Amino acid sequence: MTFPLTLLGALLCSLMVSSEVVPQADIDVQRMTGKWYLLGFATNAEWFVNRRASMKAGTAMLTVTADGELELSYTSLNSDGSCWRLNNVAKKTDVPGKFTYTSLGEMKDMCMVDVKYDEYALIHTMKSKGSNATVVNKLYGRAVDLSADLLEKFRQFSLETGILPENIAFLPKNAECQAA
Incomplete structure (x- = not known):
């Protein structure tokens, strides 16, 4: 009985x-x-x-629409040479830097936590589907390499948002998908 209670406590804390x-x-x-x-x-x-x-590094193209929504286009080259692609439009909220969108049947609340526009972006997303909630943190770079300090900043932020150390990954470099 203590394990389920511990698990529930960890989830609520997260x-x-x-x-x-x-x-x-x-x-x-x-x-x-x-x-x-x-x-x-x-x-x-x-x-x-x-x-x-x-999992390997991928690319994201972000485009702000005329009405302030955010078009998100993700690609990642699979090991067989095919490309995994996902496109979404995130709707702006009343809070600058917060967006909502639905992807793969899940409602997602996205928050731009820390951004240096020419270097990196740390984005936090809460996903919900039914009564399940999931935290996803992503670290983006304008280049394929980021400093050790930024990697550590991402690791610390992820730990602070309830992610276990073994669930924090720095993705290996990957070739890019060709334009569709």
């Missing part, structure tokens, strides 16, 4: 920590536009345990 995450105060979403490399990935999702070893 949700409480994640609900306190706020976007960067002076966020300028227009400056987020362009190409980013997904270099760090951290989550409390169960599927990650089985897929972590096969």
